[in-house]
Amino acid sequence: MTTHTVTLTGLRAVYGTGTRRVTALDGVTTSFASGTFTAVMGPSGSGKSTLLHCAAGLDRPTEGSVTIDGTRLDDLGEDELTRLRRDRIGFVFQAFNLVSTLTAAQNVELPSRLARRRQPAGDVAAALDAVGLADRAGHRPSELSGGEQQRVAVARALVTRPAVVFADEPTGALDSASSRQVLRLLRALVDDHGQTVVMVTHDPAAAAYADRVLLLADGRVVDELTGGITAAAVAARIAERELVAESSC
Ligand SMILES: Nc1ncnc2c1ncn2[C@@H]1O[C@H](COP(=O)(O)OP(=O)(O)OP(=O)(O)O)[C@@H](O)[C@H]1O
Numbered sequence: 333m334t335t336h337t338v339t340l341t342g343l344r345a346v347y348g349t350g351t352r353r354v355t356a357l358d359g360v361t362t363s364f365a366s367g368t369f370t371a372v373m374g375p376s377g378s379g380k381s382t383l384l385h386c387a388a389g390l391d392r393p394t395e396g397s398v399t400i401d402g403t404r405l406d407d408l409g410e411d412e413l414t415r416l417r418r419d420r421i422g423f424v425f426q427a428f429n430l431v432s433t434l435t436a437a438q439n440v441e442l443p444s445r446l447a448r449r450r451q452p453a454g455d456v457a458a459a460l461d462a463v464g465l466a467d468r469a470g471h472r473p474s475e476l477s478g479g480e481q482q483r484v485a486v487a488r489a490l491v492t493r494p495a496v497v498f499a500d501e502p503t504g505a506l507d508s509a510s511s512r513q514v515l516r517l518l519r520a521l522v523d524d525h526g527q528t529v530v531m532v533t534h535d536p537a538a539a540a541y542a543d544r545v546l547l548l549a550d551g552r553v554v555d556e557l558t559g560g561i562t563a564a565a566v567a568a569r570i571a572e573r574e575l576v577a578e579s580s581c
């Protein structure tokens with residue numbers, strides 16, 4: 333039986349009012365099966381980041397519900413939501429978001445420290461080992477390559493053994509060799525550890541690492557690919573739908 337780690341039902345997200353009103357999500361219903369890797373694609377402004385932020389409990393949707401691991405986020409108060417986010421959800425940002433004065437190991441440990449919880453030292457070492465950076469534990473971000481910094485960020489997202497890892501353009505700031513390393517790492521987390529991963533990307537080659545590709549346009553899911561996902565197939569579907577995968581930068 334397929335278990336869905338994340339379920340989104342009728343998600344709408346409206347920002348601003350009057351002439352500044354923007355409907356970022358316009359009724360998204362979908363779910364992410366446990367132990368699968370989904371890529372979310374679509375033109376700039378189509379609502380990808382908003383979808384990820386709502387699904388991860390970083391933003392509250394205007395309407396609709398998000399269920400993670402059986403818990404409805406809209407039933408939770410702020411403190412409970414913070415706790416669930418900390419314990420059950422990992423998030424990886426395009427810009428790494430590491431603390432520059434801390435070492436790789438201290439960055440991985442930071443969420444537990446902020447939660448005033450002792451993360452066993454072995455867990456931090458194991459997370460760094462899982463991303464291939466056991467020998468960089470004492471390095472600060474400025475002493476690491478971009479790809480290595482992003483892998484530290486993935487280790488930080490993983491250390492609590494979350495139900496789901498959301499990644500918003502995790503390879504957007506990386507060269508192609510570093511991108512491949514991060515993508516192979518995300519793929520291995522799914523294949524070897526049954527991790528559930530949802531990743532926003534503009535790059536059909538990155539999406540080809542996923543089991544499923546969701547295409548968004550104007551805040552709606554307009555298409556979905558499963559099986560036979562190659563960069564060429566993804567690019568062709570985007571072209572067919574006239575969804576120009578322009579870069580946000
Ligand atoms: N905090 C906000 N206030 C007002 N409007 C917002 C806010 N965040 C996003 N929007 C608007 O909502 C829409 C969707 O934005 P979102 O960031 O989800 O797009 P995206 O698909 O991630 O785009 P990109 O590929 O450029 O990152 C856009 O039109 C954007 O201008």
Ligand SMILES: [Mg+2]
Pocket residue numbers: 380381382580
């Ligand atoms: Mg975005």
